[in-house]
Amino acid sequence: MGKEIFNTAVICFTLTLIGLSLGFVLLKIQGDE
Known part of the structure; x- marks a missing residue:
């Protein structure tokens, strides 16, 4: 048990x-653009 x-x-x-990790990567990608 x-x-x-x-x-x-x-x-x-x-x-x-x-x-x-995915959320952080998405934020970084959006921040770069």
């Missing part, structure tokens, strides 16, 4: 990091 919660937390954390 503990492993499932840990796996879910890792997935959420990874998705959040990817979302932040």
